[in-house]
Amino acid sequence: MVAHHHHHHHHKTTHPSSSGGGKHSRTYYADTATSCIHPPYSHIATTVNNSWQIYSVLPRPTLVVTRPGPHPTAGPPTRAVLLRDTNVVVVVCGEKTVTLWDELAKAAVWTIDCAEDVCGVAALDGFVAILHPTSADIYTLLPKPTLFRTIPTYLNPQGLHSQTATSITLPGAHRGQVSHTTQLSPGTSPSTTLISAHTAPISALATSHSATLVASASETGTLVRVWACKRGAPPTLLRELRRGVERATVWSLAFDEREQAVCVASNTLTVHIFTLAEPAASSGALSSGASDQQASASSPSRAAVASTPDSPEGKNRTSILEPLAPYIPLPKYFSSTWSFAHFRIPDDRSPHDRDVQVTPCTAVFLSQHLARGDSADSGFGATSSGSSTNRQIIAVLRGLSLHLFEYDTRRGGEATSVAYYRIKTPSAVAGES
Known part of the structure; x- marks a missing residue:
């Protein structure tokens, strides 16, 4: 089973609340639902209208199940996560309550009331991680849910994390640090690698399959930055990829299932795809924990970058001055790698929503066998025909809209849009306020 992660940017939206409760009360509306797409990216979980839903992704988003919040007294569901390959859904209700819902039994099988706010949840094989503002509590599920260990984190109000079946990656306890815990399986002792990744606080994480x-x-x-984390060895910086010159908020990072590409989505509404296949030109010069700051005044203009959209033999573009690097002490800007392929996400929000804020989005590589298993009428005609091996589909989930793009893994350049779906949510569950 493919389990290459995703780091979900679950987004909390504050509205004037109808409940008239304390300063933390929230009401969720259809356009501001929290939603995430799960490894192996076959399902989407959302919380909206005081209920939670699970949709299957292909051939088009289809509602599989919808339920009211399992805990009416704790407050409405604020996020939901599917326990992969099972019929169990982890639902966060209100600020501090986490419930495991068994869809087969149609009942809540376990509920925990946390002392601290819950910023996020992650479902691993046999474990559930509950993310708080400065820590993550890992619970084993069998034979009964038990606190297994607590991992300290830097202030993490968004609940940033990424995971595979047996690992979880979190912000470390210090600013700019990453904490990568592997071998989370019953009966083994997990191992945690700390990476001095950046000087500024972490904003997005991804873990490969x-x-x-x-x-x-x-x-x-x-x-x-892409780090190699081999067991028993210190982490090494494998690649430094340049998303852009201007500051931006990176919303999501994801690896493809073959661990040969990374896609980066940011609030510029652009998704960049980088290939990891070729050796880095200047890896020797990169030191761990190097500064992220580029003095924008001295940053050269984008024109200094090779402008050909198609880079030869599937390589990322680098600066056209980069071959001179051995001879001239060029600023570090020139030795980092630019993206291989890219596309813009259409802004599909209503004018009213555009004033509020830009909804974060998650971009992931759809598993090749998932995308290829489609029939021609599924809206993916381009994928099924011809040499599908060098086409790759990327799914972008933003609130309740799903965009599908594909790009040529040999030529790169601009990706093309292949489908767009607006997920229709069921109306509010009867009997709920």
């Missing part, structure tokens, strides 16, 4: 690669971005948002 094998949990041997970690990608990180900081609040500066200009660079994405």
